[in-house]
Amino acid sequence: MTDKKLEDINNQIENLRKRLNELAKEKPLSDPKVIETSQLLDVLLNEYERLKNKKT
Structure with a gap:
């Protein structure tokens, strides 16, 4: 579940970065x-x- 959650958050981050720019x-x-x-x-x-830190 953590990998999926990380991937989801990463996608949200990329979308927000684009929007912010x-x-x-x-x-x-x-x-x-x-x-x-x-x-x-x-x-x-x-x-x-x-x-990410919790995973390691």
Whole structure:
């Protein structure tokens, strides 16, 4: 299950990175939507690392 969860989170991370890059081209970095997306990406990255470290 951990491998599947890691893969799912990794896919979400990649999608959010793309979205964040798109938003950053369209809006100022201080825009609430850019900040919200960045914070969500941070949460997913932390969760990914937590699961990855738990696995080892």
